[in-house]
Amino acid sequence: MALARGLVSNIAFEQAIGNFAFSLYNKVPKDGNEVLSPYSITTALLMLMLGTDGTTKNQMMSSMYLHTLPTNVHFNYKRLELKLTRKAKKGASLLVANRLYGSNAFSSYKDKVRRYYGSAMKLMDFTGQREKSRKSINDWIAGKTNNKIKNVIKKKMIDASTALVLVNAIYFKGSWDAKFDQTKTKRETFRVSQHVRKQVYMMNAIYNVKSGRNTALNCKILQLHYSGKRLSMIFILPNDANGLKKLESKLSLNTFKNILGGLRTQKTVIKVPKFKIETGYDLIPILKARGMTNIFNRRLANFKNMANVNRSLYVSTAVHKAFIEVNEEGTEAPRSTVVLPKRGGKKDFFQFTANHPFIFAIRDNLTGTIIFMGRVVNP
Known part of the structure; x- marks a missing residue:
């Protein structure tokens, strides 16, 4: 009976972070x-939540759709991460790494973060060695993300005034289950856009894959698996x-599930373009728009x-x-194996030609977790 309750609660947790993923986007x-x-953003926020209490914690729980969950959300996260990373598949791997930088004042919090995350x-002197501290943190992040x-x-x-730096790094590398022929x-x-056109490198293939239309969203959908078929790009x-x-404007976890189900x-x-994207965000206005305001307020934050410590703690920076990178081999894939498309008459095949702006997502097929999400407007 306890096992059944745990299973249900983790499904609810996975759905909650799915809703939060789309709200962030x-x-x-x-x-x-x-x-x-x-x-990655969810992981960092959950680590932060471990140190909160009162209204600050309630705001975070509500903003992340976790307020109705009856169980320990940090335990739920640990279970999910084990599902995602425990068995790395050949050709597709996911690394999630977390680290705290601060002083011994955080010893009990440090132990809780280690247990769940x-x-x-790493002890840092933010007062006397700011630049050394900054470089050390940036070097760690670069090392955990293949220097990307x-x-x-x-x-x-x-x-x-910096008391603690909390870092989450995530790196994904995948090869397509069926690669594109580079030739x-x-x-x-x-x-x-309506008035701008450009020449891009378009990958071409004919494969037996999951695809379809959705009339409610007026769109076409294509799902390509990575090697091992545990992860896919939509x-x-x-x-x-x-x-x-x-x-x-119409995209949510429910509409996303509906289009996949069809x-x-x-x-x-x-026909999909090759593309490479790197972006950075100030998360403070994004999270405030979700109702997460107390953590950024020196007077109201409850950590x-x-x-x-003999001073108020609050979040001053959140980035x-x-x-x-998507190419013929996959996403960040270094090998050069090529699978030729099957022959046949094209006229009866489903046509997916991404020759104008589109949305993409990298998803864990077992749990439905959205690892990456974005849009391509200008490849």
Whole structure:
């Protein structure tokens, strides 16, 4: 009976962080190409939540859709992370690494973070060695992300008032289950906007994959698996070349599940551009828009479960940086194996031609967790 309750509660937890993933994407300012890792942001916030109490904690729980869960959300997270990272699949791997930088004043909090999030604490002198501290943190992040995420902590972010720096790094590398033939990649026209067109390298293939249409969202959908088929990338393409914003306004966890549920395996002519995106965000306005305000307020923030210190603790900086590259081999894939598409008449095949702005997501197929999410406007 206890096992059944635990299973149900973890499903509820996975759904909650799924809702939070889409709410984060909806709040991100969108000017062009975008990529973020909702899972990475969620992990950092949950680590922070361990030190909160009172209204501050309740705000965080509510903003992240966790307030109705009857069980320990940190235990739920640990169970989810084990599902995601315990058995690395050949050709697709996911690394999640957490670390705290601070003083011995945080010893009890440090132990709780280690228990649930596997985080070590490194002692830092933020007062006397600000630049050395900043470089050390940035070097650790770069090392955990294959040197793709650099310079997250900018100059002047760390000063004499800094008490604790909490870092979450996430790195994903995947090879397509069925790779694109590099010799078939060619320059084709991509419609950036109503008046702007450009030539981009478009990958081409014909595969038996999951694809389909959704009339309610007026879009086409393509799902491509990574090697091992545990993780996949979903492309959501509005039928209207100028319909990206309208599509985004309708996107939620429920609509996302609906469009995936309507896919079927069929021969599909695939045209998808190669792209590389790196973006950085100030999370403070994004999280405030979700109702998470107390943690940033010196007077109202309640971090009494974090440390016994003679000063008020609050969050002064919250940044997120993400990188993604998609090519014929997959996402950040180094090998060169090529699988040729099957032959056959194209006229009866489903056509998926991403020659105008679209949305993408990298998803764990077992739990439904959104690892990365973004949009391509200008490949």
